[in-house]
Amino acid sequence: MTGDKEQSGARTVATRDRGGPYVLTLRLKRVYFEDISCGNKPWEYRLATGYWRKRIEGRHFDYVLLTLGYPARSEQDLHMLKPWRGYIEQQLLHPHFGDDEVHVFAVNVTAPTLPLHVLYNDLTRA
Template identity: 40%
Template sequence: MANLQLAVKGEYFDAMIRGEKTEEYRLCNDYWNKRLVNRKYDCLIITKGYPKRDDFSRRIDVPYNGYEIKTITHPHFGDKPVKVFAIKVKLTRSNYVAR
């Protein structure tokens, strides 16, 4: 089955590693709708920017646990509430090991 790969800014990647960020947000629009709704993935791959293929220190591979649709206010999306896909990022010691 397929993998869902998402590139994120360093601050968000680091927050995921620390366990402070458990969801990654993507705007509810046609682009993300096509990639998430009614799709099945085995693995969620989060990268810190766009690393070289062999740079595993900037990559998180975890099982894909789906998403929820939420309404949030976040500076990245502007000052008004927006509907987003909240993609679940569940890091545990067994599914992520810092390399």
């Protein structure tokens, strides 16, 4: 859960046409990044808006890349690369989204963290 209620920062890198992996990149605030890093937070949430729906719904990714803000690639401690384990849609009441229950995409981030070279080696082979 990052930034504003209309969140940004997802992207796919490479495409199957180029032979590279599909990656969903999610930018995080420090508190959520640290909670995921130590295993206390199994899901990362995004509002189920049109913006996120077109980026997540019906897609398969190879990896989810979680970053603390917008770090440089060289700041490897500010990146977590995890195998894609899917998402669920659910209703959620969370202070980050305000006082009302909201519909969200809950991205599973329970997979073990992979070394970043896994992703960058895949991209250079593409």
